[in-house]
Amino acid sequence: MRVTARFVAVPMLALTLALTAGAARAENLMETVESSAQFGIWASAVEAAGLSDQLAEDGPYTVFAPTNEAFARLPAGSVEALLKPENHEQLVRLVAYHLAKGRFASERLEGRMTQIESLQGDVIEIEGRYDELLVDAAEAVETDIPSSNGVIHAIDNVILPEWQNPAVKPRAGTRW
Structure with missing residues (x-):
C-alpha cells in the first residue's frame, strides 16, 4: 500500500510543480512593450x-502604440528632438495622447465610430470598421x-493631438 501511495504522490507533485512553473505572471503594459x-x-x-511606472500600474489602460515604422515616417530628426530634455513637456503630452484609461478591445470598438479621452486630455477619434481599426490618422x-x-x-x-497640428488651433479647455 505504501508503494502505491508513493507512485501516486510523486507524479502528482511533479504535475503540481509543472503547472505552477507554467503559470507565469502575465506582463503588464510596459513589460509587454x-x-x-x-x-x-x-x-x-x-x-x-x-510614464513607464504608470503603464506598470493597475490600470486598465489602452495603449495605441506606434510601431518603429510609424516613428520612421516622421520628419528626419523628430524623434531625436522630442527626446531632448528641453522638449520633455511636449514628449509627455504626445505619449499621454496615445494612452486611454480603460480596456478598449477591438471587438468593443468594431462597427462604430467613437471618441475616447486620452490621458493627455484630448479626444482620440476611433473608427471601428469591420476589417480595420482606425485611430485618428493611423x-x-x-x-x-x-x-x-x-x-x-x-x-x-x-x-x-490637435494642439500639435499647426493647421488646427487648440480647443478651449485643452489640457497640455
Whole structure:
C-alpha cells in the first residue's frame, strides 16, 4: 500500500510543480512593450516621458502604440528632438495622447465610430470598421495585444493631438 501511495504522490507533485512553473505572471503594459521589437522607439519615448511606472500600474489602460515604422515616417530628426530634455513637456503630452484609461478591445470598438479621452486630455477619434481599426490618422496593424493591466493596439502612424497640428488651433479647455 505504501508503494502505491508513493507512485501516486510523486507524479502528482511533479504535475503540481509543472503547472505552477507554467503559470507565469502575465506582463503588464510596459513589460509587454519592452519585450516587443516592434515597439523599441515607443518604449524609449514612454521611458523618457517618465510614464513607464504608470503603464506598470493597475490600470486598465489602452495603449495605441506606434510601431518603429510609424516613428520612421516622421520628419528626419523628430524623434531625436522630442527626446531632448528641453522638449520633455511636449514628449509627455504626445505619449499621454496615445494612452486611454480603460480596456478598449477591438471587438468593443468594431462597427462604430467613437471618441475616447486620452490621458493627455484630448479626444482620440476611433473608427471601428469591420476589417480595420482606425485611430485618428493611423491604422491599427495589430490589435488586442494582451497584458495584465490593459490592451495594446499597434498603430502605423504617430497620432498627433490637435494642439500639435499647426493647421488646427487648440480647443478651449485643452489640457497640455
